[in-house]
Amino acid sequence: MRHPRLAAVIERRLLVNYRVDPDAAARLLPGALRPQLVRGHAVAGICLLRLGGVRPTWAPEPLGLRSENAAHRVAVEWDGPDGVEAGVYIPRRDTASRVNAWAGGRVFPGEHGMADFEVAETPDRVRVALATRDGDTRVDVTVEVADELRGSELFADLGEASRFFRDGSRGYSPHRSGDRLDGMELGTDAWQVEAGRVTAAASSYFDDPDRFPPGAATLDCALLMRNVPVTWRSLPATAATV
Template sequence: MRQPRLASVVERRLLVNYRIAPDVAARLLPGPLRPQLVRGHAVAGICLLRLGRVRPAWAPKAFGLRSENAAHRIAVEWDGPDGVESGVYIPRRDTASRLNAWAGGRLFPGEHGRADFEVHETPHLMRVALATRDGDVRVDVTVEPSDELRGSELFADLPEASRFFQGGAKGFSATSSGCHLDGMELRTDAWHVKAGRVRSAASSFFDDPDRFPPGSVTLDCALVMLDIPAGWRPLPAMRSERGARLVG
């Protein structure tokens, strides 16, 4: 069955980014993926995404749905038919939407777990917390707007960070079968990111010492996208050379 293209509005996309020891990141990746390095570091993070007006691309906006979603991501590259390609590997996706959880992996690429979200947003502060229904993942992040990107060891400034993440629009997700990776590409003609300053960040995924030994992971920076029209294009599934099952 051909999977439909989706249209949406990215009402809020909060990217909380970490720099990771390359060898540690590599152990989390299935083949043929490898870490994409920036200044000697692998790049990973949490995408906290509220989508509005989600619908098949042909449908009127009035039929769109709204949902809170989260994805844990690692920036990757791989050898494509025309050279090296880049994107992100997503070991886990979670959503507050029952429909997204049912449809993901069936009607569109990307299997989702269920999570409960707590969101508090003002013009001066943004807090997003979640706890997955299976009890495996908890996230609690508070970010405030900033006029420039400060303190990052990955990126010299906001334009450099923006270019990096714009180039990682292709996402490949782990699946329950472990035999292949589901693919989805974000497309927008209105790409724009703002800098954020992290006031606090806790993640049971990145704080797990068995997954990330002490000293191998460091919080780096945050970026925010607001009210961006965006489309989502299914990509052909990628064969996984090593099993890539959903991470708990």
């Protein structure tokens, strides 16, 4: 299916990142993908995303939609025709928008569940909490803006973290059929991130001992993007297994 190219403004994108045992991360992935390792760790996390002006690129911006969204992600790599390629695998997407929930997997790749969000923001502090309507997932994260990235065991500094996530611009998520992965690629000429300091974080996904045994997922760092114009283009579907 040919999907329209989308445009939007990332009003806020909070990336809450965990360093994860590679074997635990591998168990979350379809056979076509493997964890991308940084200093011996897999990298996973939650993307808490508020979008504005979401629309097909041919539509005027005032017609665009605004929504709160969340994606659970694992940094991955795979063998492409020209060598190793990198991106993210997204086992779960959720949204506060009924339009997004209906359109995901139909108008654009990536199926979405419904969730209720609670958000409080100032220029220096962001709190995002969500509970999915199916009762499966809860998140509550508070991050303060910092002048530099501190305490991360994944990344030496903000520049290294920024490059890692910019290079992972292709995201794949499972199709309801279970036999293929649908993909989208994020594009922007205005990439910019700020460092964050996590003051509180709870995630039923990463705190689940059945998914991550004790010590297998450790909070590492947070990054913040604000007011960044972006586009998305769909990618050819790929087989879920090799």
